[in-house]
Each structure stands twice: as C-alpha cells, then as structure tokens.
Amino acid sequence: MNGSLRPSPSVVDMKLKRGPAGLGFNIVGGVDQQYVVNDNGIYVAKIKEDGAAALDGRLQEGDKILAINGVQLKDLMHKSAVDLFRTAGEDVELRVLKKLPHHENGSPDVQPDHQSPALSLGILVALAGAAILFSFVYTRHIRKHF
CATH class of the missing domain: 2.30.42.10 (PDZ domain)
Structure with a gap:
C-alpha cells in the first residue's frame, strides 16, 4: 500500500x-x-x-x-x-x-448517510413544536402591549 x-x-x-x-x-x-x-x-x-x-x-x-x-x-x-x-x-x-469515481477523496469503506423516516419525522415534530411555542410566546407578548 x-x-x-x-x-x-x-x-x-x-x-x-x-x-x-x-x-x-x-x-x-x-x-x-x-x-x-x-x-x-x-x-x-x-x-x-x-x-x-x-x-x-x-x-x-x-x-x-x-x-x-x-x-x-x-x-x-x-x-x-x-x-x-x-x-x-x-x-x-x-x-x-476508465474515469475515476466522483467520490475520489473519501475513504472506500465510508457508507453514505441514510436517515431513517422515523428520525426525519422526529425532526419535523420538533420543528413544529418549536414553531408552536414561538407563536404562543409571541402572541402573549403582543397582547400585553395592546
């Protein structure tokens, strides 16, 4: 080698x-x-x-x-x-x-990242929860000022 x-x-x-x-x-x-x-x-x-x-x-x-x-x-x-x-x-x-593969800088035994659907769904739920929380805090803050 x-x-x-x-x-x-x-x-x-x-x-x-x-x-x-x-x-x-x-x-x-x-x-x-x-x-x-x-x-x-x-x-x-x-x-x-x-x-x-x-x-x-x-x-x-x-x-x-x-x-x-x-x-x-x-x-x-x-x-x-x-x-x-x-x-x-x-x-x-x-x-x-033969042309070289596009991934010529990587290690040959590195596998591509594949996210599971459950992980993607979890991220989506967390983002939705954060958006709801932000919306709740924002609307309560605005009601205090009017």
Missing part, C-alpha cells in the same frame, strides 16, 4: 461490434477541441441508448479512449479521431482509461 486513498485509474481493453447505428457513442476532445484542460485526449461524451456501447455496458460517459484498433489517439485533431472511428470496420477494439 502506497498510502494513497485515490483509486488508480484502470485501463480496459474491449471489443465492440458495430451496429446499425454505428458504435453507439459520441466523442469529444482533440488538439483543437480540448475537453479536459491541458489534455488533448478523446473522451466519450454520450452513450446512445440501445447502441453497441450501451448494450455492451462497459464504456461509460467520461471515459478516455486511448486507442482504436491499436492506433493511439494521442495529439489528434477532433476530425481525425472521428475519421478513425468511422473507418474502423465492423469489429472495433478499444483501449479505454
């Missing part, structure tokens, strides 16, 4: 079979259209419902595509990357850097 709490990014190789609507995802990025500051990489912008990528389930929005059919997607113009995807053939091999 190196003492780091951040999970290391994982590189995944996957094959997708082009469907009637293509590979089923949109890309962003490139030298001329940086999606991430100081990063010319190509990223998955949108997974199309019922497309090849959605049916496979491994590719996610925000993943960085490192290579397609063995061709590195490094320092390419956006249009060049699009052309590589369009001419990649029916069976497409992708090397993908």
